Structure formats: C-alpha cells, structure tokens
Amino acid sequence: MAVFTAIILLMAVGVLAKLYHVxxxxxxxxxxxxxxxxxxxxxxxxxxxxxxxxxxxxxxTSMPAYTIHWDSKVVSADQLSQGVSATAAILAQVEPKRNxxxxxxxxxxxxxxxxxYILIAKNLTYSEYRTIATSxxxxxxxxxxxxxxxxxxxxxxxxxxxxxxxxxxSRSDAMVxxxxxxxxxxxxxxxxxxxxxxxxAHWKPMESQFTSDPVxxxxxxxxxxxxxxxxxxxxxxxSLRRHRANHGCAVLMEVKTGKIKAIxxxxxxxxxxxxxxxxxxxxxxxxxxxxxxKVAALMVALEDGVIDTAxxxxxxxxxxxxxxxxxxxxxxxxxxxxxxxxxxxARALELSSxxxxxxxxYPHYKSQxxxxxxxxxxxxxxxxxxxxxxxEQKPKIPTTEDDNWYGTTLPWMMFGYGIxxxxxxxxxxxxxxxxxxxxxRPTLWEAxxxxxxxxxxxxxxxxxxSIASKSTLKQIQTIxxxxxxxxxxxxxxxxxxxxxxxxxxxxxxxxDKETLGYQASFAGYFPxxxxxxxxxxxxxxxxxxxxxxxxxxxxxxxxxxxxAVNRMQARQVSPEGGYWxxxxxxxxxxxxxxxxxxxxxxxxxxxxxxxxxxxxxxAKAAMALLESHGIDVKLNxxxxxxxxxxxxxxxxxxxxxxxxx
Amino acid sequence: xxLKQRIKxxxxxxKEILRGGFWGHPLVLRNLPFAGYLVLLSLLAIYGAHxxxxxxxxxxxxxxxYDELESEYLESLSSLMTMGTxxxxxxxxxxxxxxxxxxxxxxxxxxx
Numbered sequence: 133m134a135v136f137t138a139i140i141l142l143m144a145v146g147v148l149a150k151l152y153h154v155x156x157x158x159x160x161x162x163x164x165x166x167x168x169x170x171x172x173x174x175x176x177x178x179x180x181x182x183x184x185x186x187x188x189x190x191x192x193t194s195m196p197a198y199t200i201h202w203d204s205k206v207v208s209a210d211q212l213s214q215g216v217s218a219t220a221a222i223l224a225q226v227e228p229k230r231n232x233x234x235x236x237x238x239x240x241x242x243x244x245x246x247x248x249y250i251l252i253a254k255n256l257t258y259s260e261y262r263t264i265a266t267s268x269x270x271x272x273x274x275x276x277x278x279x280x281x282x283x284x285x286x287x288x289x290x291x292x293x294x295x296x297x298x299x300x301x302s303r304s305d306a307m308v309x310x311x312x313x314x315x316x317x318x319x320x321x322x323x324x325x326x327x328x329x330x331x332x333a334h335w336k337p338m339e340s341q342f343t344s345d346p347v348x349x350x351x352x353x354x355x356x357x358x359x360x361x362x363x364x365x366x367x368x369x370x371s372l373r374r375h376r377a378n379h380g381c382a383v384l385m386e387v388k389t390g391k392i393k394a395i396x397x398x399x400x401x402x403x404x405x406x407x408x409x410x411x412x413x414x415x416x417x418x419x420x421x422x423x424x425x426k427v428a429a430l431m432v433a434l435e436d437g438v439i440d441t442a443x444x445x446x447x448x449x450x451x452x453x454x455x456x457x458x459x460x461x462x463x464x465x466x467x468x469x470x471x472x473x474x475x476x477x478a479r480a481l482e483l484s485s486x487x488x489x490x491x492x493x494y495p496h497y498k499s500q501x502x503x504x505x506x507x508x509x510x511x512x513x514x515x516x517x518x519x520x521x522x523x524e525q526k527p528k529i530p531t532t533e534d535d536n537w538y539g540t541t542l543p544w545m546m547f548g549y550g551i552x553x554x555x556x557x558x559x560x561x562x563x564x565x566x567x568x569x570x571x572x573r574p575t576l577w578e579a580x581x582x583x584x585x586x587x588x589x590x591x592x593x594x595x596x597x598s599i600a601s602k603s604t605l606k607q608i609q610t611i612x613x614x615x616x617x618x619x620x621x622x623x624x625x626x627x628x629x630x631x632x633x634x635x636x637x638x639x640x641x642x643x644d645k646e647t648l649g650y651q652a653s654f655a656g657y658f659p660x661x662x663x664x665x666x667x668x669x670x671x672x673x674x675x676x677x678x679x680x681x682x683x684x685x686x687x688x689x690x691x692x693x694x695x696a697v698n699r700m701q702a703r704q705v706s707p708e709g710g711y712w713x714x715x716x717x718x719x720x721x722x723x724x725x726x727x728x729x730x731x732x733x734x735x736x737x738x739x740x741x742x743x744x745x746x747x748x749x750x751a752k753a754a755m756a757l758l759e760s761h762g763i764d765v766k767l768n769x770x771x772x773x774x775x776x777x778x779x780x781x782x783x784x785x786x787x788x789x790x791x792x793x
Numbered sequence: 794x795x796l797k798q799r800i801k802x803x804x805x806x807x808k809e810i811l812r813g814g815f816w817g818h819p820l821v822l823r824n825l826p827f828a829g830y831l832v833l834l835s836l837l838a839i840y841g842a843h844x845x846x847x848x849x850x851x852x853x854x855x856x857x858x859y860d861e862l863e864s865e866y867l868e869s870l871s872s873l874m875t876m877g878t879x880x881x882x883x884x885x886x887x888x889x890x891x892x893x894x895x896x897x898x899x900x901x902x903x904x905x
C-alpha cells in the first residue's frame with residue numbers, strides 16, 4: 133500500500149514538475165504562438181449598402197457567391213460510376229462551358245488521376261450551388277462526396293441588365309458606375325475585434341478594449357424609375373436590333389430637376405451579337421452631334437440679333453460650296469432638283485437644311501468667328517455636366533487659336549461637325565431649352581439613407597441661370613415643336629403627347645469610305661406645352677440598308693418612350709360644375725356600401741361555421757376572407773370566383789377549392 | 794528530537810495525509826460548505842464557457858442558414874422584379890388577350 137502511495141505521489145510530483153516547466157519555462161513562447169494562431173484581431177466586414185430606384189425597387193444588393201471544388205480522392209469508384217452521369221447533366225446546365233459528355237469525361241479523368249481540390253464552378257448563386265450540391269455524385273456530407281464550398285460576398289443586380297452599367301460594380305481590380313462614385317457612402321467601415329478560435333474554425337469574440345464595431349454602409353436612392361428604365365431599355369433594344377446597329381443609348385431626364393429617370397446604354401457583344409450594357413456611352417462617348425447642334429447655332433445668331441426666324445434663305449438645290457468643299461442637304465440631287473427652295477431660317481431648321489442654316493448664318497460670322505464661338509461658350513456648351521458617373525469627356529468646341537482652324541471649320545460647326553459632345557451634354561442643352569433657359573446639372577442620386585433615415589438629399593443644381601434670352605428661347609421652342617409637327621421629325625407627331633425636338637444624322641469617320649458610318653439621334657422634350665421630360669436617343673452605326681436617319685432610327689425610340697411615360701402620368705381633371713355634379717362620388721359610395729354589406733354577411737356566415745357565397749368575388753378578396761378565418765384556400769384558374777368546393781350555406785370544410793374564370 | 798523520531802513523525806504525518814484523515818479536521822469541516830460553493834462556482838464557470846462555445850457554433854450555423862435563406866429570397870425577389878416589369882407583364886399577358894392601356898389614367902380632382 134505504501135509503495136503504491138509512493139508511486140502515485142511520484143507521479144503527482146512529475147505532473148507538477150511538467151506543469152511548472154510548461155507554464156513557467158516554456159510559457160512565454162507558447163503564449164506567443166497561441167496568440168498568433170488561436171487569438172487574433174480579426175476584421176468584421178461591414179455590410180455594403182443597397183442601391184434603390186426612385187420607385188423603391190432594389191437595383192443592387194450584396195449576396196453570397198459560391199465557388200465549389202472537388203476532392204476526387206474521397207470518392208470511391210462505385211460512387212463515381214453511380215452518380216457521374218446525373219451530376220454531369222446538371223453541371224452542363226449550370227455551367228455550360230462543358231456539355232454533359234465533356235463533364236462526365238472530366239470528372240472521370242480527374243478521379244482516375246486522384247486529383248484534389250479541382251475547381252468545378254465559381255460565382256454560383258445559391259440555387260445553382262444547391263442544384264449541384266444535391267446532385268447524385270455530390271449529395272451528402274463533404275467528407276463522403278469531397279465537395280468543398282467557399283463563399284464570398286458578391287453584388288446582385290436584381291433587375292438583370294437594366295441600367296447595369298450605370299449601377300456599375302465594385303471589384304478589387306475595377307470600379308465603375310454608381311458603385312464607384314458612391315463607394316465611400318455604400319461601403320461603410322469594417323470593424324476589428326480580438327477573437328479566439330474554437331474547434332471547427334469557429335471564432336469566439338473576446339472582451340477587449342480595442343474592439344471597434346463595423347459601421348454598415350448607407351443605402352443610395354437613385355433617380356432611376358424602373359418603369360421608365362424598362363420602357364427606354366426595350367424601345368432602344370428594339371431599334372438596335374431592327375437596324376443592326378453597333379450600339380446606342382437613351383437618356384430620360386426630368387426637366388425642372390435634372391433627375392435622370394432612365395439611362396440605357398446597349399452595345400453589341402462580340403461573343404453572341406446580343407446587346408448588353410457594356411459601356412456608358414451616354415456619359416463617355418463624345419461624337420460630332422450633327423444636326424442636333426444646329427439649334428445651338430441658330431440660337432447664337434438669334435441672340436446676336438444678326439437674323440430673325442423669318443429671314444429668308446435660298447437652299448440652292450440643296451448644295452452649297454465653301455472653299456471648294458460641298459455642303460449638301462439630305463435631299464440633294466445631282467440634277468439640281470434637290471433642296472427646299474427659298475425658305476425662312478426657321479423652316480430651314482425644321483427641315484434640317486444644312487445649306488439653309490449655313491447660308492443664313494455664315495455670312496454674319498465669316499469675318500468674326502470668335503463672336504460665334506464666344507456665344508457658344510457663354511451658353512455653357514463647353515462645360516462638362518459633371519454627373520456623378522466617372523469618365524465624362526469635355527465637349528470639344530474649336531477656337532480660332534487652334535492649329536487646325538480652317539476656313540471650313542466655322543460653317544461646318546454650324547451643322548454639327550468639327551465640334552463634339554456626349555449624348556448627356558446634348559440632353560442637358562435641350563433640357564435647358566425646355567426649362568426656359570435654366571440649365572440644370574443632370575443627376576443620378578436622390579438621397580442617402582442610413583438605417584431607414586434619410587441622411588443626405590440631392591438638390592437641384594443650376595449650371596447656367598439662363599442660356600439665352602426669353603424671346604430667343606420662345607422662338608426656338610416653337611421651331612422645335614414645328615420640327616416634329618411638320619419637319620424632319622414628323623413621324624413622331626401623335627395625338628397623345630406633343631413632342632418638341634430635333635433629329636440628327638451625322639457621318640462617322642467620313643474621311644475614309646471603308647469605315648464611313650452614321651449616327652442617328654433625336655433630342656427633345658415633352659409635352660411641348662409644359663415640358664416635364666427631356667430625352668436624347670443616339671444610335672451608332674445602324675446598317676445603312678435598314679435606314680440611318682435620325683427620324684427613322686432614333687425618332688421611334690423617343691416616341692415610344694414619350695408615349696409610355698405620358699401614359700404613366702395620371703391626367704388630372706376637375707369636372708365642370710364641381711365634383712358632385714358628375715354623380716361619380718354618389719355611385720362610388722353606393723358601390724362601396726354594397727361591397728361592405730356583402731363582406732359583412734360573409735363574415736357573419738363564416739363566424740357561424742357556414743360557407744358564404746363567394747361567386748364573382750376577386751380571388752384576392754376571397755382568399756383574404758377565408759384565410760382570416762383559418763381556412764386553407766386552393767385556387768384554380770384566372771379571374772373571378774366561378775365555383776366553390778363547398779356550396780353557400782353548408783358547413784365549411786378546409787381546404788376550400790375556388791375555381792376562377 | 795532524534796533523527797529516527799523525526800522520520801517517524803514525518804511518516805506518520807504523510808500517512809495521515811494519504812489516509813485523508815485531515816478531512817475530519819474541525820477547520821476543514823467548518824469550511825466544507827464554502828468549499829462546496831467554490832466547486833459549484835467552478836462547475837458553473839466551466840459550463841458557461843462550454844455553453845458560450847456552443848452558442849458561437851450555433852450562431853455560425855444560423856449565419857450560414859441566414860445567408861442561404863437571404864440568397865434564396867434575393868433570387869426570388871430578382872425573378873419577381875423581372876417578371877413585374879411592364880414589358881414582361883405585357884409579354885406574359887398577351888396570350889390572355891390583355892393589352893396595356895393606350896391612354897393615361899384620369900384622376901378626378903375635387904376643388905370644392
């Protein structure tokens with residue numbers, strides 16, 4: 133007994149000695165290592181804010197993206213042969229870079245080579261991941277199937293494709309669109325916290341005075357209206373497809389505020405020739421605008437008082453020569469029968485006559501080109517809009533000091549060549565005309581919201597208080613209206629909404645016959661009598677055989693947008709003799725009383741366990757009533773209730789089947 | 794005291810300790826409830842630490858479930874939003890003979 137006691141005692145002494153050695157001698161080293169591996173100061177990522185449309189829909193949000201790898205060594209040959217075909221078929225659907233046969237061969241070859249950690253698919257949505265993870269080969273625990281998933285945050289644009297480029301993205305290697313411009317607002321601030329690692333790669337937060345909590349990002353509310361965006365997107369896409377164009381854009385802006393309600397940028401992809409949001413052409417692409425610029429040229433002359441709208445001009449068969457260079461009208465003919473004859477300068481603009489505009493304006497500025505240029509500058513046409521999206525180019529307006537200022541520069545400028553601007557800059561100018569001369573900055577953001585509270589709101593920013601005198605603006609507004617009712621934009625004329633605007637057809641790379649192409653555009657606003665929206669549509673390189681004029685290619689897009697947007701605005705009427713005179717209220721009240729009575733009777737019937745008569749009820753109302761009494765409802769068909777499984781007056785038996793029709 | 798006697802005394806003391814006789818000492822007996830209380834506290838502390846670790850694991854599992862459910866919700870929301878656009882509704886209801894109104898809605902204003 134004493135010997136046994138001594139042994140136990142010795143062992144205890146040994147344990148104590150080791151304990152002393154571990155804690156005192158080795159202690160500092162071990163603590164340092166433990167701190168490095170088990171106790172770490174870890175980053176707690178802040179949630180990135182969402183982007184919303186002005187009508188409250190989600191435009192961009194964060195959600196996990198799944199990447200899956202496969203450890204083929206875990207899987208037996210039997211397991212593989214049983215599940216490989218079914219899984220290969222599913223993989224071919226989710227990840228079509230390989231067809232089912234190729235996936236089968238790939239999985240088999242990787243298994244034969246005993247490969248580990250093979251990339252199967254990346255950036256999958258949850259449902260895609262689930263589809264793969266529940267397929268025959270990968271169903272079950274990862275230690276049995278070898279399927280390893282990793283998750284990382286990703287951005288989702290729920291309305292796939294709509295305004296995708298303007299919403300943009302924020303990756304570690306590149307940032308574009310609103311995601312880039314409002315990154316500081318959206319990203320929030322990561323937190324830091326000391327954490328202790330537990331078994332199974334779980335991390336337990338530790339109490340520490342050095343903890344900083346993450347501050348989540350704010351939400352951004354944009355000016356984009358998804359209904360208008362959808363309309364503009366479909367209208368532009370239709371035109372691009374019909375005219376087999378290279379790319380195009382359409383921007384819709386609220387006249388008084390500069391809020392952009394829709395911005396579409398569609399370019400043809402190289403892979404499949406479909407149109408997608410690739411580049412923000414509206415903001416970035418600077419081209420010679422062509423005839424849409426004639427409006428600015430005429431405004432300069434009217435402001436300077438060198439002509440008036442009634443000034444007559446001879447379009448000389450649609451051909452005019454300056455310094456041996458020919459200016460032609462679109463209806464010019466070799467036999468000299470083209471042109472528009474003797475017309476007023478206002479009519480020249482309505483008909484978009486190059487010769488008419490140049491012959492009316494050029495003689496007054498030939499000797500003083502600087503006066504023309506300076507007026508353009510004073511109208512603010514040389515400035516960027518500085519919209520929130522990055523990449524906007526500065527408008528190009530030549531000056532007489534430029535090295536490449538020639539005798540033809542000024543007359544060509546008058547019909548939109550030699551100068552260059554972006555579609556958004558053109559729109560801002562036309563918006564100013566619609567806004568009685570007040571040029572406002574286009575904007576894409578409405579407010580910033582943090583935890584449901586608005587913390588910042590955008591204001592209307594005036595770029596130029598008055599680009600021209602009231603009388604000039606009045607005259608231009610009239611001409612732009614006439615350009616649609618009886619000019620080149622006649623196709624846009626309709627009875628529903630009055631449109632004012634100007635067509636534009638410009639040549640691209642006209643110095644080389646091989647690369648020569650066209651750009652069709654239309655800029656304007658609606659309704660003409662009280663402008664609410666300004667819009668620009670630009671279509672780049674439509675196929676010539678399908679038509680390439682602004683009125684044919686861009687005009688219909690503008691018209692479709694204008695009509696659709698007009699239908700979204702409720703027309704307010706106040707009946708003559710007052711509201712009561714119509715009897716509408718009385719009828720509405722009577723109907724409401726009848727409906728209330730029917731619902732009350734149905735409620736009484738259900739309270740006593742009897743089935744009410746739901747014939748001709750809407751499915752929504754019938755469901756709401758029955759479900760509020762705890763009765764399950766099954767619907768079949770579309771429309772109003774036609775039949776009910778339990779007839780009226782009988783005892784209610786859940787579930788009730790309602791046939792609609 | 795001789796060496797032999799001192800050894801004898803020490804071995805008696807050691808035997809006494811090994812036999813656990815000290816448990817009957819009045820001082821120990823008097824403090825036994827307090828010792829029991831300390832043991833209970835220690836057990837509670839150990840249970841608390843394990844419970845906290847279980848909670849951390851559970852929270853992590855819930856987070857994964859939450860992320861998955863949120864992903865499912867967002868995917869459904871995305872589909873619903875896409876289906877809810879005017880162009881999609883127009884396309885899908887065409888077969889039912891429904892067409893979009895070609896006139897703006899009228900709102901009656903009562904100025905009385």
